[in-house]
Structures are given as structure tokens and as C-alpha cells.
Amino acid sequence: MSPYSNVALIGASISTSRGGGNLGQSILKALLASRFNVTVLSRAESTTKFDPTVKLSRQDALVLAVGSASLDFQKEIIDIAVEVGVKRIIPSEFGSDLTNEATLKAVPVYQQKVDIMEYLKKAVASHPQTTWTSIVSGPFYDWALCGPPAFPAGKYKNQYIFISEYTICQNDIFAAVQQATGTTVSDWKVEHCDAEALRKKGYERVEKEDFYGLYDLIFAAHFQAGHGAEFSTIRKLENKAIRLEGEGESLLDCTKRVLSEI
Structure with a gap:
């Protein structure tokens, strides 16, 4: 039986202005x-409706899925979590x-996340009953999680874990879109851009x-060699260990689903 039964989630709000991120609802x-x-914690002004099975309880684990505007808020939550003895953050x-240092140089705004990780590590060091796990997944192809993975509670204490369903380039994405829509290259206006x-x-x-420029920085980093996006070729992936292998959609099926929802 898993030692983790009670899980708190912060960031499940649909609205990023209320602290939520892109992944909270899927998580x-x-x-x-x-x-x-599951206990969902949200700010008082949040109007998001949650499943009625969600209830308050003592927490074994805490998942933070806050948006970029609320990253520093994690420090307050980390302080509380380690004091009350949450087992995993x-x-x-x-x-x-x-x-990857090249990633940080390419996208300086990521430094805020690095600072949060350092804060978490120091907090855990002085409260050994609490551990942490940081999940490196790369960008989500459809901005959603594919399913509920099994997470071995006894593993991954105080370390980064790497998971990746696809390692693809933009040409792979374009090919999947063509196949899903029954089109060819001649049906599209293709513009090539140097990363x-x-x-x-x-x-x-x-x-x-113009802070939409951050998207340019992030896309450039993910499609530029040496900036960490190709971690699946140099890191040990934990897909099999947490039962992600074979659980998700193929690139083509995922593309078809996303296009049907647009």
C-alpha cells in the first residue's frame, strides 16, 4: 500500500490570473x-468548481501547479508544508x-523557477521528514496530461526525474498535421525561421x-540544439518505472484529437 493517500493540489484553478497554471485541471x-x-487549495476569490469528491484531509503529498504569476507564492506554501510534515512536495x-545552463541563458525568466527549487532544497534540508521530486517533462504537446501515472512513493526522493513521450521536431509536427488533415505541403504556406x-x-x-516575446524565447530554446529539450537522448527516462510507456496517444492520434477540439 502506498504511504501516500492524501494529496493536496494548488493551482487547479482554470484562471491563470487566480494562480492556476495550464496543467492544474488535468492533474x-x-x-x-x-x-x-484530494484536497484542492485555492485563493478566496477563485470561482472554479471542483469535483464533489474532493475533500479536506491531512496531507501526505503536495503538488504545486501554479502559473508563472504565482511562482513566488510557492515559498509561503513550502514553509507551511515542511512545518506540518508533508512527506513529498x-x-x-x-x-x-x-x-541545463544553456536553457537558463536562453530563457532568463526560468531563473525564478531555479530560485524556487533552491528554496525548496534548503527547506527540506532542515526538515528531513519532507522530501521533494521535480518532474522534467519537456513541453506538453497538447498542454494536457495523458493519464494518471503510478508514482512509486519510495523512489525519487530529493531528485529530478525525466519523462518524455515524444522527442520531435517541428517537421514531425507538420507531418502529423498533414496526415491528420489529409493535406500536403503544397496546401500550406511554410515559413522557415532560424532558432x-x-x-x-x-x-x-x-x-x-511585449511579453509575448517570452514565447519566442521558449520556443527557440526548445528547438535549438544544446538547450536541454533533447534530454531524452542524454538522460535516463523514468517512463517505464512510473508506467507511462504505452499509456499515451501516438503523435498522430494526439494531433487528430487536438485538431478536433479547435
């Missing part, structure tokens, strides 16, 4: 499907390999306070 569904006792990472040029464009936009 909540996965936790409920796995029959954990999973911070709001779920993305790029932030142990380094996109990165510079992103910096210029951010300097002009």
Missing part, C-alpha cells in the same frame, strides 16, 4: 482517477530541463515590454 482529474484523497516545474533569430526577436520584444 486534478488524474489524481481523482487514481483514487487519492512536487514543485511547479513540469517543463524544461532547468539543470537563434527567433531568440533574438524574443529578447527585443521583451525589452519593449
Whole structure:
């Protein structure tokens, strides 16, 4: 029997302005499907409706899925969690390999997440009853989780784990879109962009306070060699250990589903 029965989730709000992130709702569904006792913590002004099976209880684990506007808020929650003896904290990472220095140089705003991780490590060091796990997944192809993975409670204490369902380039995505829509290259207007040029464009936009330039920085980093996005080729993946292998959709099936929802 898993020592983790009661799980708290922060960031399940649909609205990123209320602290939620892109993944909170999907994480909540996965936790409920796995029959954990789930507590959702949200700010008083949040109007998000949650499944009635969600209930308050003493917490064994804490999952943080907050959006970028609420990253620093994690420090307050971490302080409380270690004081009350939460066994495992999973911070709001779920993305790029932030142990890769090239990634941090390419996307400086990631430094805030690194600072949170350092804060968490120090908090856990002085409260050994609490441990942490940081999940490096790369970008989510459809911005959603595929299903409820089994998470071995005795493993992954105080370490990063790497998972990846696809290691693809934009040409792979384009090919999947063509196959899903029954089109060919001639049906599309294709523009090629150098990743380094996109990165510079992103910096210029951010300097002009056009913060959509952050997306340029992130996309450039993910599609530029040496910036950590290809971690599946150099890191040990834990897909099999947490039963992710064979659980998700193929790239084509996922593409078809996403297109049907647009």
C-alpha cells in the first residue's frame, strides 16, 4: 500500500490570473482517477468548481501547479508544508530541463523557477521528514496530461526525474498535421525561421515590454540544439518505472484529437 493517500493540489484553478497554471485541471482529474484523497487549495476569490469528491484531509503529498504569476507564492506554501510534515512536495516545474545552463541563458525568466527549487532544497534540508521530486517533462504537446501515472512513493526522493513521450521536431509536427488533415505541403504556406533569430526577436520584444516575446524565447530554446529539450537522448527516462510507456496517444492520434477540439 502506498504511504501516500492524501494529496493536496494548488493551482487547479482554470484562471491563470487566480494562480492556476495550464496543467492544474488535468492533474486534478488524474489524481481523482487514481483514487487519492484530494484536497484542492485555492485563493478566496477563485470561482472554479471542483469535483464533489474532493475533500479536506491531512496531507501526505503536495503538488504545486501554479502559473508563472504565482511562482513566488510557492515559498509561503513550502514553509507551511515542511512545518506540518508533508512527506513529498512536487514543485511547479513540469517543463524544461532547468539543470541545463544553456536553457537558463536562453530563457532568463526560468531563473525564478531555479530560485524556487533552491528554496525548496534548503527547506527540506532542515526538515528531513519532507522530501521533494521535480518532474522534467519537456513541453506538453497538447498542454494536457495523458493519464494518471503510478508514482512509486519510495523512489525519487530529493531528485529530478525525466519523462518524455515524444522527442520531435517541428517537421514531425507538420507531418502529423498533414496526415491528420489529409493535406500536403503544397496546401500550406511554410515559413522557415532560424532558432537563434527567433531568440533574438524574443529578447527585443521583451525589452519593449511585449511579453509575448517570452514565447519566442521558449520556443527557440526548445528547438535549438544544446538547450536541454533533447534530454531524452542524454538522460535516463523514468517512463517505464512510473508506467507511462504505452499509456499515451501516438503523435498522430494526439494531433487528430487536438485538431478536433479547435
